[in-house]
Amino acid sequence: MELFNIGFISVTLIDILDIAIVSFLFYRLYLIMRGTIAAQIFVGLLLIIAFSFLAQAINLKAMGWLLRTLTDIWVIAFIILFQPELRRLLVILGKNPLISRFIHLDVKESIEEVASAVAQLSRKRHGALIVIIRATGIRGFVETGISLQAQLSTALLVSIFNPKSPLHDGAVVIKGQIIEAAHCTLPLSHVTKSGDTVLGMRHRAGLGITEQVDVISIIVSEERGTISLAENGVMVSGLSVQELLNELRNRLVKSPSKSWKNIWSGSRSNA
Secondary structure, three states, rough: OEEEEOOOOEEEEEHHHHHHHHHHHHHHHHHHHHHOOHHOOOOOHHHHHHHHHHHHHHHHHHHHHHHHHHHHHHHHHHHHOOOHHHHHHHHHHHOOHHHHOOOOOOOOOHHHHHHHHHHHHHHHOOOOOEEEEEEEEEHHHOOOOOEEEEOOOHHHHHHHHHHOOOOOEEEEEOOEEEEEEEEEEEOOOOOOEOOOOOHHHHHHHHHHHHHHOEEEEEOOOOOOOOOEEOOOOOEEEEEEEHHHHHHHHHHHHOHHHHHHHHHHHOOOOOO
């Protein structure tokens, strides 16, 4: 159904809907990249495209050819430069509530066990890195560690992260009520500071894995005994055991509709 005309161009309801959807997607993409180096690169690419149109308009042949060459390969450059952001965007899109309806992990009991273990580790100041898989597996990272396939328990987690244990370095990966592996190697985040605090390797690894896959990581500082939680490349630090328990319940035991709303809200917590 035609709504109005702009010169010789007719605008229909479908056109308006199309523009609204594209605008919404670009806005959400901006929220994901906001505050990162990728946002600055994205602006630079837009400027190159704008200068290319300008050079063609005023007939600057040499400049137009140079900028046209750059814009011809911008798609490849976009994929290379924005690989972490694109991977994170695909992870977010993968958290579709329709998929969540068919994927169910029994995590209620696991949350209690993990929180109890974290409380003991924090009190003893034993460093720990625990990764909880939400929907998709992380087989590639699990295979870097020692396969356990053991029933989750507080005692086992505390034993693994005992400084005298050969498995205490690296991450423990949990799926449902099973500890899949320990001593796992995780990718490091490019973020090195949280406010005035310099992030150590354990915190950067806990943050880095959440930037790439759909997991929640819990980090216990060996130096201060503080508890941090990371999800979607955002870290919340200085949690009490009860606050950790509440966060895990909110993030792991919730309705698909609420999950979808939180994913697209664009809100970010301070690390």
